[in-house]
Amino acid sequence: MAPDRWIKNPDADPSLDGPGTSGVPSAEHMVRGLRQTAQGEGLVELLSPEGELSSHPDYPLDVTPDLLKGLYRDMVLVRRFDREGNALQRQGQLGIWVPLLGQEAAQVGAGRAMKPQDMAFPSYREHGIAWCRGIDPTELLGIFRGTDHGGWDPKKNRFHNYTIVIGNQALNATGYAMGQRFDGLVGNNDPDRDEATIVFFGDGATSQGDVHEGMVYAASFDAPVVFYCQNNQWAISEPVETQSRVPLHQRAAGYGFKGIRVDGNDVLACLAVTRWALDECRSGNGPVMIEAFTYRMDAHTTSDDPTRYRLADVTEAWKMFDPIERVRVHLTRSGWADDDFFASVQADADELAARFRAHAVGLETPPPTRIFDHVYSSPNPQLERQEREFLDYLEDFSDGDGPDASSGGASLAGTAAGANAVGGVL
Amino acid sequence: MAPDRWIKNPDADPSLDGPGTSGVPSAEHMVRGLRQTAQGEGLVELLSPEGELSSHPDYPLDVTPDLLKGLYRDMVLVRRFDREGNALQRQGQLGIWVPLLGQEAAQVGAGRAMKPQDMAFPSYREHGIAWCRGIDPTELLGIFRGTDHGGWDPKKNRFHNYTIVIGNQALNATGYAMGQRFDGLVGNNDPDRDEATIVFFGDGATSQGDVHEGMVYAASFDAPVVFYCQNNQWAISEPVETQSRVPLHQRAAGYGFKGIRVDGNDVLACLAVTRWALDECRSGNGPVMIEAFTYRMDAHTTSDDPTRYRLADVTEAWKMFDPIERVRVHLTRSGWADDDFFASVQADADELAARFRAHAVGLETPPPTRIFDHVYSSPNPQLERQEREFLDYLEDFSDGDGPDASSGGASLAGTAAGANAVGGVL
Amino acid sequence: MTTSEKASEQTADQIRADVAAEIAAIAAKPITIAKALNMALRAAMEIDDKVLVMGEDVGTLGGVFRITDGLKKDFGEHRVIDTPLAEAGIVGTGVGLALRGYKPVCEMQFDGFTFPAFDQIISQVAKMQYRSQGAWQMPMVIRIPFGGGIGAVEHHSESPESLFCHIAGLRVMSPSTPADAYWMLRHAIELPDPVIFFEPKRRYWEKGVLDTSVDPGTIASSIVRREGTDCTVVSYGPSMPTVMKAATAAETEGRSLEVIDLRTLSPLDLGPVLASVRKTGHLVVVSEAPRESSITSEVAARITEEAFYSLAAPVLRVAGFDTPYPPSKLEELYLPSLDKILDTVDRSLAY
């Protein structure tokens, strides 16, 4: 007889397994999924959804008014430009936007835990980490407007390019962290110089071989890397239980390092746990895995339609756990912040949004030569020839109307809507 | 401060980390590696190295004289033809042989735990599983003589082709097991009809993304598959600690299923645990992972030279845990077997070896048309044309000496030795 | 044949008839490629309950392009499987299911996300029949929405078909019309060989009429789409409509182009191309894929070898540049266009 603990869904309704399953998951299905991942060892929490502050013996944090006000401001501004990104896409100014709504605490907490010398490897939703690393939000826009595959200097701010192929960055980050160790910048008891790396990925990504191999390598080489999984419960339309029977942070133990589950909507807990984890790494005790338990409040991307696969009432229920609201409540109730503070944050946010919008609208299409730039570090005859021939070809048309660059000709008009609708699927 | 438990090598000699590390691991290095993987939760053991029988509450086994004698015969015969494979390679009759020496119990135990309706996915060292599945050992020879990529009917005996790309078969087996479940042949409380799958891989393979994804999928789809890892401590020259800080069976918990570590040199324990695991799977409680803790007593393959990377005295030490000897001791001491029995097994073994050798020597090179067979299920003009032209070309030479088929011409003679030396690297 | 086998035979016939009726009913009005693919999957699943659909988001969501829309609802979650997010897993478990007697139709969500599965495709999918000397078959389809022109971010607009054409043991196909999408996918699912099925995602919403009088034996062969005398233009998949428009435009300039749709990219069926080139003496090959070591190189090399004396000009190519796919605002410059094609035809005729 098998102990129950590794039986999936002991109380599963067998009818759910049959071919008659309805295409839309039932409310119970959803709730079961949530419960399953939510249960298990408790979340680390420092600021409750009701705004109550507590402390945790393992993850101490000196919570000052300035700290909390700073985090509040970060979250409000990040949310503000995130919402602007959505709006810009709706208005046709961006091809796609990847919203982070609901994940502000998970990102700002982790982002503010980093030291300048630390390195971050984001996936594609980490606008809040970008913000904390000092990337100007406008620098994120090129990718989403289709003028760029990058847009910021990944070295200067130690914030790597967005990685779209799910899981790839887990290995790249591990390699980078191995380099930090090979450079002798780990374990010197010098927290201002010793380094660590943090890599961001989603619940869905945990299934990819690359994330596994990242953990294997990190363990094998004692790499100072924090595997930061934002479990937002969904990989596009798939609930996290498609990826795992058990809470994701439990994976870490299988590799012989520590896994922690934190309330991803609690910015203080995210900050404290991530800071602890980064410090562990920089002092030579890495790697560490963190599962930030949160919820994707918006669509996967602006191309996605979540009404097809999840119930609005579950999303509604998650509003009670809003990451910003609990901070606002605490700031207000404790008297740490007054109306002026909130008003000025709001003003900053609106100003940022306006600047963000203006930049997006003004972003220009790069010249045709950009197609050929930086394929290699130096020119080569084969590509130079293709470029020259292409520019000559464009030149030939420069007197007239220009070439018909449309690969679909006139009839494409009819499908433009369709093409737009998917233009952004990520 | 991090609890020690996830710190690797807390007592590591830091000098081992420096660039001055000698190319050959020290005895302490080896022993530390062994200790590290050997410790942790105890091995399941039913027959001690000294031949003492015991029982285990979770893995009951009715140990009859016939059972033990049968297992003994299996192991002796398997070892005998394995040794013959080595000899044949040394004599130039095979391009390579992959020895299983030391892993007879891990394989015979698992192989004999299978029911006829179960399916096995081997890697490339599972000659003992092949034996238990009723594959004639001679059918294994084509691969190693270079006359075939397969050699047996994988459907008839439910023993899949050898898989050489490390880890691939973990996913293929999981898919097969998903099919067993989709076929409704799992969880009917009918042990004679309900099915399970078992997949074999090594300690090194656990690092591959495919093995991870196999476990993710198996957990997600409740696939009736046993992940059977023969931890023989080595992946060619790399000790298991390169792959993991902690015992490998602990991985399973991270996916939410059971992982068991068994003494891989104890055929009874391997049989009992594997039978239990397969039964769990067939009754719907899969997957299960088993780590059979054993030792690769011979080289990785006949092309390998283990003196370059491991100390003979460690291998010597492992002889005390020989999987066959402890059975012989128990059979003798208990009076379950007499000299006649041992002599007849030896005679069978020698006869098998002779037949094995004769078959190897007699294996002929297939006709040139074989190059073109079964690329697709039906002929296609492109390939037919290549074949026709090639046969015409061969035909042109048929009057004279035949074409100079040597791709290297005369000078290859000088490198033949070199080529042979690597001919078999796996 | 036992009675029960006969009975299920009859049921199968019945199902086939139903499916045929369904098709006939809608054959009159034009449908999109997306709809045609959806119908093909549905029909295949109705006829053969060993056919499975698997991939990321193919179930409840119906796929990010909605190609599998409604299938989970009707066939259940064991036949329309939302898999964990791991492409090697999709293909690798697909292999196992195929060994078990299923016919998995795996979806890769985008061209650029196929590569995690590349090892399974090369090492297992392509070689299983060869390795086992036919003891195993590999009746598997891997659907890949491919190509650019949809204004997407990186990795979502690639044309990796040439990589698969280089791998023996795989069949590689790409339809360019709704009718072909339907019948070629049906055919691909029925084949005992693995098929990499490249779907022209940019054309998912282009419409056409389903032809019901199709010969399954030739549905995946190269086909002359338009007859002409001056120059042959060969293409496939997403570039086909552009090529057809170029041919129309050329006509107004007094040039008669013969257009051929390859449909199957590997193993190639170059018979119609050879016949055409023997007539026109000129050949232009059009594809979005980068040029180097590609399907367009192969067509050029083979046709030159086999029709050397017929060619009045070298085979010219309109292809992607040997660069990564550029940011989408530049993609219309990168892709084969009507003018690029006409320009290249001119260059060929000027020889």
Add this chain to the structure above:
Amino acid sequence: MTTSEKASEQTADQIRADVAAEIAAIAAKPITIAKALNMALRAAMEIDDKVLVMGEDVGTLGGVFRITDGLKKDFGEHRVIDTPLAEAGIVGTGVGLALRGYKPVCEMQFDGFTFPAFDQIISQVAKMQYRSQGAWQMPMVIRIPFGGGIGAVEHHSESPESLFCHIAGLRVMSPSTPADAYWMLRHAIELPDPVIFFEPKRRYWEKGVLDTSVDPGTIASSIVRREGTDCTVVSYGPSMPTVMKAATAAETEGRSLEVIDLRTLSPLDLGPVLASVRKTGHLVVVSEAPRESSITSEVAARITEEAFYSLAAPVLRVAGFDTPYPPSKLEELYLPSLDKILDTVDRSLAY
């Protein structure tokens, strides 16, 4: 330049001088390709302590082909790294190390085991410079022992170079002599671009003399290995010795072959091939790799396009069949051979 920088500059110069002396000392006696590669790694590691070697069994064992023999002993386990058994991991962590300023030289144990790393190679290695508009460079070498003829089991004899030639952003190289092995690997390690370095494993034990007067600017360019007038034969890597022997044999039959070694397979340097074909009017391309959508297709297509009027015959190919690599007892039939090459040259000249 600070004093400490100057000091380390001087030390670097000193090291460079030492390395040069080392080479000069052994330049007289012939060494094997294997030894040349080992020396190149050693020299690169001595000169630049950012150079790392990583892969399966490359450390204590020195690699299954002993190419990294002795390096771990001399440079330590942080510079010669035995990695866990996972190729995506080798390349993926290599990418991260490259971002960190290291120059990883990754070893894939065999050609057939490269594919688990294919996704990282295509999606990260090849595209990092393009994606970041040069903010990152990708100074990485991936060494792959490739090709058949060693009597090995499946997956150990493949020639997948064409797949990499199709991927923009990668440089693909293959040496055919000990001198090239040495200098091309040195060059590859110094390049800021990623290089897929295909080593002709069947030729590891062939010997030659290290040429010390090498121009780094052209070391990876195509080179005429033998001058001739009747027919040009182009090849690379493991087939080169066969081609050279064919040329010698052809001479006794009164045929003068011009032999060109490509050395870099992507981006192609076809200048010398064009010049040669303009002279001979005949071209045969030789490679073990399967024919379809391959490097040989590309050479044929490009040369035909650029030298159409010079060609007296179509470009012909001696290549692997479009099948998986056969069991090793059949491999000598599969591989390009002296007679296949001569036969094909005859066919070309008969046009």
